Amino acid sequence: MRSAITSLPKHSANYAALNPLDFLSRSAGVYPNHPAIIYGDLQYTWQQTQSRCHQLASALHKAGIIKGDTVSVLAANTPELYEAHFGVPMLGAVLNAINCRLDADTVAYILQHSHSKVLLCDREFSAVAKAAVATLKTPPLVIDIDDPAVPLTNKGGGQLIGQMDYEAFLQTGDTGFSPDVEIDEWDPIALNYTSGTTGRPKGVLYHYRGAYLTAMSNVLEWDMPKHPIYLWTLPMFHCNGWCFPWTVAARGGTNVCLRKVTGANIYEQIAKNKVDHFCGAPIVLSMVVNATIEERREFDHICNVMTAAAPPPASVLQSMREQGFAVTHVYGLTETYGPAAVCSAQPDWSTLSIEEQAILGARQGVSYTVGQSVQVLDPESMQPVPRDGETMGEVMFRGNNVMHGYLDNPQATEEAFAGGWFHSGDLGVCYPDGYIQLKDRAKDIIISGGENISSIEVESCLYAHPQVASAAVVAKPDEKWGETPCAFVELHPDLQGEAPVNEAQMIAFCRERIAHYKCPTMVIFTTLPKTSTGKIQKFELRQQV
Amino acid sequence: MRSAITSLPKHSANYAALNPLDFLSRSAGVYPNHPAIIYGDLQYTWQQTQSRCHQLASALHKAGIIKGDTVSVLAANTPELYEAHFGVPMLGAVLNAINCRLDADTVAYILQHSHSKVLLCDREFSAVAKAAVATLKTPPLVIDIDDPAVPLTNKGGGQLIGQMDYEAFLQTGDTGFSPDVEIDEWDPIALNYTSGTTGRPKGVLYHYRGAYLTAMSNVLEWDMPKHPIYLWTLPMFHCNGWCFPWTVAARGGTNVCLRKVTGANIYEQIAKNKVDHFCGAPIVLSMVVNATIEERREFDHICNVMTAAAPPPASVLQSMREQGFAVTHVYGLTETYGPAAVCSAQPDWSTLSIEEQAILGARQGVSYTVGQSVQVLDPESMQPVPRDGETMGEVMFRGNNVMHGYLDNPQATEEAFAGGWFHSGDLGVCYPDGYIQLKDRAKDIIISGGENISSIEVESCLYAHPQVASAAVVAKPDEKWGETPCAFVELHPDLQGEAPVNEAQMIAFCRERIAHYKCPTMVIFTTLPKTSTGKIQKFELRQQV
Numbered sequence A, B: 001m002r003s004a005i006t007s008l009p010k011h012s013a014n015y016a017a018l019n020p021l022d023f024l025s026r027s028a029g030v031y032p033n034h035p036a037i038i039y040g041d042l043q044y045t046w047q048q049t050q051s052r053c054h055q056l057a058s059a060l061h062k063a064g065i066i067k068g069d070t071v072s073v074l075a076a077n078t079p080e081l082y083e084a085h086f087g088v089p090m091l092g093a094v095l096n097a098i099n100c101r102l103d104a105d106t107v108a109y110i111l112q113h114s115h116s117k118v119l120l121c122d123r124e125f126s127a128v129a130k131a132a133v134a135t136l137k138t139p140p141l142v143i144d145i146d147d148p149a150v151p152l153t154n155k156g157g158g159q160l161i162g163q164m165d166y167e168a169f170l171q172t173g174d175t176g177f178s179p180d181v182e183i184d185e186w187d188p189i190a191l192n193y194t195s196g197t198t199g200r201p202k203g204v205l206y207h208y209r210g211a212y213l214t215a216m217s218n219v220l221e222w223d224m225p226k227h228p229i230y231l232w233t234l235p236m237f238h239c240n241g242w243c244f245p246w247t248v249a250a251r252g253g254t255n256v257c258l259r260k261v262t263g264a265n266i267y268e269q270i271a272k273n274k275v276d277h278f279c280g281a282p283i284v285l286s287m288v289v290n291a292t293i294e295e296r297r298e299f300d301h302i303c304n305v306m307t308a309a310a311p312p313p314a315s316v317l318q319s320m321r322e323q324g325f326a327v328t329h330v331y332g333l334t335e336t337y338g339p340a341a342v343c344s345a346q347p348d349w350s351t352l353s354i355e356e357q358a359i360l361g362a363r364q365g366v367s368y369t370v371g372q373s374v375q376v377l378d379p380e381s382m383q384p385v386p387r388d389g390e391t392m393g394e395v396m397f398r399g400n401n402v403m404h405g406y407l408d409n410p411q412a413t414e415e416a417f418a419g420g421w422f423h424s425g426d427l428g429v430c431y432p433d434g435y436i437q438l439k440d441r442a443k444d445i446i447i448s449g450g451e452n453i454s455s456i457e458v459e460s461c462l463y464a465h466p467q468v469a470s471a472a473v474v475a476k477p478d479e480k481w482g483e484t485p486c487a488f489v490e491l492h493p494d495l496q497g498e499a500p501v502n503e504a505q506m507i508a509f510c511r512e513r514i515a516h517y518k519c520p521t522m523v524i525f526t527t528l529p530k531t532s533t534g535k536i537q538k539f540e541l542r543q544q545v
Helices: A021-030 A046-062 A079-087 A104-113 A123-134 A166-171 A208-222 A244-250 A263-273 A282-289 A314-323 A347-351 A354-361 A410-416 A455-463 A503-511 A538-544 B021-030 B046-062 B079-087 B104-113 B123-134 B166-171 B208-222 B244-250 B263-273 B282-289 B314-323 B347-351 B354-361 B410-416 B455-463 B503-511 B538-544
Strands: A035-039 A042-045 A070-074 A094-097 A116-122 A141-145 A188-193 A203-207 A229-231 A254-256 A277-280 A303-307 A325-333 A338-342 A371-377 A393-399 A422-430 A436-441 A446-448 A451-453 A468-478 A482-491 A522-525 B035-039 B042-045 B070-074 B094-097 B116-122 B141-145 B188-193 B203-207 B229-231 B254-256 B277-280 B303-307 B325-333 B338-342 B371-377 B393-399 B422-430 B436-441 B446-448 B451-453 B468-478 B482-491 B522-525
Touching: A021 A046, A021 A244, A035 A046, A035 A079, A042 A046, A046 A079, A046 A166, A070 A079, A070 A104, A070 A123, A079 A094, A079 A116, A079 A244, A104 A116, A104 A123, A116 A123, A123 A141, A141 A166, A188 A208, A203 A208, A208 A244, A208 A325, A208 A338, A208 B208, A229 A263, A244 A254, A254 A263, A263 A282, A277 A282, A282 A303, A282 A314, A314 A325, A314 A354, A338 A371, A338 A393, A347 A354, A371 A422, A371 A436, A410 A422, A436 A455, A446 A468, A446 A482, A451 A455, A455 A468, A455 A482, A455 A503, A468 A538, A503 A522, B021 B046, B021 B244, B035 B046, B035 B079, B042 B046, B046 B079, B046 B166, B070 B079, B070 B104, B070 B123, B079 B094, B079 B116, B079 B244, B104 B116, B104 B123, B116 B123, B123 B141, B141 B166, B188 B208, B203 B208, B208 B244, B208 B325, B208 B338, B229 B263, B244 B254, B254 B263, B263 B282, B277 B282, B282 B303, B282 B314, B314 B325, B314 B354, B338 B371, B338 B393, B347 B354, B371 B422, B371 B436, B410 B422, B436 B455, B446 B468, B446 B482, B451 B455, B455 B468, B455 B482, B455 B503, B468 B538, B503 B522
Parallel strands: A035 A254, A070 A094, A070 A116, A094 A188, A116 A141, A229 A254, A229 A277, A277 A303, A303 A325, A482 A522, B035 B254, B070 B094, B070 B116, B094 B188, B116 B141, B229 B254, B229 B277, B277 B303, B303 B325, B482 B522
Antiparallel strands: A035 A042, A188 A203, A325 A338, A371 A393, A393 A422, A422 A436, A446 A451, A468 A482, B035 B042, B188 B203, B325 B338, B371 B393, B393 B422, B422 B436, B446 B451, B468 B482
């Protein structure tokens, strides 16, 4: 009897590293004259974009950048940041797109921790960058992105601070540059610092394999056809724009760049450039929903919106649908390349009422196709919680769309991967249909009289009040109960002639809807502090109570 | 200065082998009650299909099958063969789906060469299987697929020849079986024997990685949304149905199984089950086009057809479009997991006339998204030929969708991969837009007076004659010219009252359309011999001349 069939060696004919840069080569080859980038009046074809990316790689190479070096970018969603997603990893260098709303101290920390050798910096953020770079012992080479759309401000903002501007820097490179670098699909391609609400941010490393597969899965989960027209409402510094720079390249699509995200700007781009896809945090959806009649524009195609975190309530969903928006709800973390779970609509949901669809669709759902698993596990036993929609556990991920690891932080990496799963730190439940739903961040749970209260559940209840624009609930220390929920509420600016709701009315409103022990014992009407990515900063609220 | 960022080790939280069986787990988890398989009145949900696949794996395990063993199947496109695409590789065993139209001698060779330990055999093919197995020193365990749809024939066909029938065999397995096998994505998942026209067939090995990526790329190239209803017109024994068993699982789609492919059956399934995708050789398109009025059925959705080899002429394309079919043209070989090139339509083609679209769309096109490259190379210099649409070279592929290698044939593997490219043996040209077009098989080229004549070009000319149903051109030895083209022509059965074209008229018809030296010097009107997959058997015609 012969032995079993065994594997043959790899060969250059039949093995290539999974590399999202191949998507650029393919689109430049197959759709050379199709628009790759539109930014105001500026337009680049895929062939031009490829040339510019090669030029960027060549210029960086001449500036001494080699494989494994970090190139940081502090920029808005303009063509330069898109190009960096290809030009930097072409050299095997690591792209570090920095949140452009961070303070100088944090930017300095990130530049130092990542050992950035180059910083591409948009003039809009030059004041912060200048202050950050000034504190560094070995400052990076700074290249200005000199966008004429950015005004000089009275306070000295908008200045040029670098050795050269981006276009001049590109000119130092060759469009035909062919980097002599061996890429392994397990090599780091990008670095994204978490926007930690406490402590220093951690540097999350992505590799080529994960970026390639997430880019693919974005297509699958969204049923995204070839040649999408994709509007850059989601910051590219946010988990590399959920890997969409590579997704759009894989589809031969068009990137519509946008410096300033407003409802009016979104509608304008949909009407003018026929944008059919965009992503964003709930705040972006709010901009669309709350746009004035004057800001809105009619369009006759379906515009697909992918949103994370809190999904829109039924009424908003209904109104968006009527206007031509189709909302897909995803969930993920910086450590999962952005979205790694999707509330995939079941074929039979379309027969349900819009309210029922909104309830089902508000869950975080199931694993991305390329992921191996998303589960709610008991973090002690590492066993799945019962599928009862009630028992809480920690949401955990495993698969090729889980990060490479934290940069220079083996202990945090080990903790994050304990037991063979990535621990999200989010608490959730699992329904009988296998769909998961977030209940809270582990640290946001309120324990009152021994009962767990999900701050999300209380917040959802507050949001149901027609006057509430934003709401956040945190734990307030309580002598008797240990903790009780304290609500912070921001009302709609225009109450349409009605009297603003008061504390007693708000509490009464909640008691009609959720268990009494879950209702806030205190309601504070205020403007809610938000992070640069639009998340409500609960840690600030906690400090207040 | 710190050293560059380097890779961290792999971890079970962030690394999983690319494995198309994960698509089954996901669909069974996310869409448990959605129909996975429809076959006549039989219907299985994704959960049932998963259970049956686990049962099959368990039964095979109990029968002694281990990783690396070969399990062969000789079957029509029925649920059993679909299940084998998951149940067999679950154990790390290798699936060998045998062309069910082969003769007993070839089947015996394949069973022996692959060292098959099990043969699942449909009753329809039991006579051939029995004869084949009888010649083997170590015959496999034979399991009958006892489909009541198969009649017993006068000649003794349709008998049961195995130790047990498939359903009884499944009952020996556990639905909850969890195989304890470590899968590396580079392990072999399937074996497909080439239908070589000369010599013994070669065993082409596929691995998990290539199967996974091709399954994904099928979605991308076809813009296939979730929940397709896929009709099995393409044999699953043909390059594992171009990897569509795994594609349909990845999409949570429905497999409509079909034993007998006819125009009437295709229309019936489209109308009855709302089939929206199917694949096939040109012969399948012919069935659709040539279906009678009585066989045709009206439908009000778009039905997508993926076809390889010769694309339909403009008139056929137009007529299919009007009926609601959208044709995508692909190209590949057994060695490239089926399709690896696609004639991706450019966004601006839709403004062209249907004739122009047919001409552009008749080319083989560009690489699949997951492939690295498809090029026409000069096989001497291994340099690309000029993009002039005229200079011939050999079509070569490289990337993750190129086979693992030939089983037990290192010399053929080495030759196929010479110079770092898979040599297709097909001759083609490259157009200025980078799209390639096949001109001939290397061995089908006719060299007349030192000039290369593409038999495909001459055949296309013959097909333009309204009476021609099928045509094939081969080289005829010639004292003066070395070789000249000899045409074999099959006329339409119904000439609608016109007199059949004769040899002189056929040659005159060609001389009006192509260079005189390319025109056939002899035309033989006959019924053309076809292979089991519908390809015209040119080697038989060559023997005649």
